[in-house]
Amino acid sequence: MLKTQSLTLGYGDSIIIEELDLTIPKGEISVLIGGNGCGKSTLLRSMARLLKPHDGDVLLNGKEINKYSSRKVAQEMAILPQSPVAPEGLTVLQLVKQGRYPYQGFLKQWSKKDEEAVEKALASTGMTELQDRFVDELSGGQRQRAWIAMTLAQDTDLILLDEPTTYLDMTHQIEILDLLFELNERENRTIVMVLHDLNLACRYAHNLIAVKDRKVFKQGKPEEVISCDMVRHVFDMNCQVTTDPLFGTPLCIPHGRGRCIVQQTKKTADAVS
Structure with missing residues (x-):
């Protein structure tokens, strides 16, 4: 693919x-x-x-x-860049609708299929009730969900x-x-x-x-x-690699606090002596 x-x-x-x-x-x-x-x-x-x-x-x-073509690429894949910024005053619904732009054209305007794709993207991300809110008023997690909803609306x-x-x-x-x-x-x-x-x-x-x-x-x-x-x-x-007790996947435990470990070891040695 x-x-x-x-x-x-x-x-x-x-x-x-x-x-x-x-x-x-x-x-x-x-x-x-x-x-x-x-x-x-x-x-x-x-x-x-x-x-x-x-x-x-x-x-x-x-x-x-x-x-x-750029339009064809956008119909095949959606990309969400790092820390995207929406124009001021844009609602969640308006943002998500932008995901349907690759399917618009001079002869093909907004359709029922576009409407259904937007509704599905909002529902999938739990943003339906927030669709009329301004994007710049949302929390970080809500804002990221809104952007993901836009990528889902591309239906790729x-x-x-x-x-x-x-x-x-x-x-x-x-x-x-x-x-x-x-x-x-x-x-x-x-x-x-x-x-x-x-x-x-x-x-x-x-x-x-x-x-x-x-x-x-x-x-x-x-x-x-x-x-x-x-x-x-x-x-x-x-690091030390062990197993995540919940999912069974690898779990990395980084080594760190090196200076503290050395100091603590020295204190322990001094106490013993």
Whole structure:
């Protein structure tokens, strides 16, 4: 459904991703993980045709994505960038309706199908009762749900999201990820997203993609990807990997407080002596 072939990305002379071959499994949730600046968001933007490659191709349904019209791409995939901003005075309903623009044209105006798609997107995200509220008056979690409703209104089988839980507290992070998980389970949507929280990535992903040194360092099921060695190489952090007691997925416990541990060890040694 979506793949890259020898994809090289960058800004100016700075190469971020180099000769990358990557296949996104259809009907699964794929999560891109990696350290800051490794190219996760750059890769996601390129797959959505928002960034032109230095070299190589992005293939959508077996065809080079740059050979599609912008309207056709928008009918095939929806993307939610990081921290989107709505114009002041826009209601939730008006925002969600924008998701139907790829289907509008000179000869094709607003239809019953468009209306049904918007109603379904509002209901799926729990935003029906808030549809007349202004977007800039909503809480962070509600606002993110409104943006996701807009992407759902596009009615695409493929959804790309860049850090959809950024700036949200833990409760709203879980709400958003539960929503995406339910969409995948219920409607078989293919979802690709960037997440920073490794443990949440492990909980919700079918397919983890760890990015390091311009390449995919490792890809597969969370239990196949997550290890102390991987975390050390990709994130330059020591950790202990155990099992999430609720979901059975890998759970990373980072080492930290190194100075405190050393000090506490010294205090204990002094007390014993």
